[in-house]
Amino acid sequence: MKNKFFEKKFLPIASKIGNQRHLLALRDGIMFAMPLMIIGSFFIIVAWLEAEWYQNFMAKVFGENWNAFGDIVYNGTMGIIALIAVFGVAYSLASSYKVDKKNIDGVPAGVLALAGYLIVNIMSTFTVDEESVSAWSPDLFSAQYLFLGLIVAIITAEIYRFFLQKKLIITLPDTVPPTVSRSFTALIPGFVIITLFLLLRYAFSYTGWETFATFIQEVVTKPFTILGSTYIGTLIASLLEHTLWSFGIHGSSIITSVMEPIWITNADANLAAVKEGKALPHIITYTFYENGIWMGGSGATLPVAIYMMFLAKSKLLKKVGRLAIGPSIFNVNEPIMFGVPIVLNPFLMIPFMLAPIAVLTVTYFGTAMGIFPHTTGTIIPWTTPYFISGYLMTGGKIMGVVMQLVAFAVAFAIWFPFIKMWDKKNLEMENASNNQGVSSSSSQTIQG
Template structure:
């Protein structure tokens, strides 16, 4: 055990710290956070529009009218999520450099739209919504980062229009950004023109064929997902936010897979993917937080004898219901506790495998692409994430029992050591 911890500390932690502090990955993470409120808003209305048995209660015609009335809520948010993420990345990266953040967001979205095909079935001047959603996310990420860097480069070269004193600040800022934004957009226009002479025709086709499609296929596999889950748990064990580090890399892939399922769900087609963003967030994180520590809280009330563990259960129980588990991870503690390392890593891996095969076999519906707020309690989140399917809730409960079984002997040892220390006669 000591050799394993020594190896992880020596080789893995430095990499994790570099990833955690990388400005591009930080901007990417924060960009998703900017988009999250509108994504959740759209997801809520998808759930409302697809309540079970509602078509039978309202009738076919009334139900269609009901769905059409609520449709714009998801069409203007979930279907266009790429736009919000791009603005967020450009804004946050420019803010990191101390520049005018709003112009970083503006130049990012304008650059992306320049590169995006503007033809739908031979009708020019129209942009397909698929290009503005998760399908265009990879291009959007590259575009936002490069455009923000180009904008900063031109500003640092002092290629700006300086207005005389007395001009309102808003006007002065607008004119000072004119040349840097204009030059940045010109670069992207030239890139678009150059790609029109290649076999790919557009940058979007190039990114999707060469980068996005292979990565998405890799990220949808069980093996890559298990690796991601193990890394999340190891980083957390050493006190680093594993989800922030790993999800920053995997989120573009998982969101793209999520969007494919969402489009299929709305069209009434078979859902193509098992692994999606909600696979991770609902059936792993959505069971008490990272490591599914709601199981630990329940076990504390069942087998806990020491005062320390019992008090920790009272403290960690209420937030654990809403998937906030810092009281448990830092209070038990799980972090840097060799006794907790095995169940901390093993339980999420076992649950990942169980959930994958339960969905791949058709026993449980696949995630429908609906973004469920991460604070949604267990049972409810599984029901919503699978498109209002009761099997999703049952799978979460079953997984919880599995995690409890894995943790049982280890928590008993931890609790016993605390109990013995508390009842040791004082010398």
């Protein structure tokens, strides 16, 4: 009865949430910046790896300022995350709509979103050689203003698609080249979008916030960041993610589309602190969750893969273990999710939810007490093998590996009794099936 209730009531709602176009656009748009974040992080790890022996060796070989390239690459990769996300989210959201059964070309929406983003942000005044220079602060391009960029992108895409769907555009004959036609198509919605953000800029200059950017930072970014940076906020996100996964819905995709901007912003703040030699302000970052809590994938299932590979007695789990061990090393656990299975399995849903919560608890409070190091803010691929990621995400600290060893032991202790009982149950079913087959075969021989 419970399964029927979830199938009829819960799954349709969860599926709608999973396919919600704005959440998908946030996820896909931020993914535009992911290659730059990973490449930038690689150079930052090379430049700022905190291992003393490494820094001393590199300084002797290449000179005292050998790692100056770290700042240069950072500014050109991770330093422009907000700009890339603005374009990516507006492009992805606009492209998800259709006009005359064809997907909208999202490129103009992305370009207009970039223009709107720069319009709402007021230039700062800097003094260079005793002369005043007006320029946009570099902070506006980084993850610090990511929420502002996402809001501008969504507003732009929605206005742009509205004008296209209502045919409130300049239409040129089919003989006109597409690039020219695209430019004229964007004129009317573009004029409205630019005017709107210009009015927003002037309107907020008469408020206590003074700028639209400050308003978003105070009213949206800070509360969300505080919530997503806490143990409780992350615990809730983990519970929602794994509840959705338990019913076969890609919970990671849904939850990270909401939480990723927060965790990336935290990572950027930690990275800035590393550069300045200050204490790292955040425990919860992008890598803390995606390279720490995702041990072998959602549900901290790496211990399950290892158990099945080396300890399982049933044929089913042995076979799944051989198939799953490779992907699990790189944090891909679909073979386990659907092969064991964990999805729609009330018995295994328990450790699937408990293990990541336990890992989060141990690593969070261990870091808060100073036992484990903070993650430095570098973005490494979520497919980086466990233990290697612990070393890299903490800036080359062995205690980062120790943290993951402790987390692995905790997850294994939670998973072990459940997966052992599930293995025993499968073995009993296989033996019963074999005995039934033997008895059936014997009776046929006697009758013959």
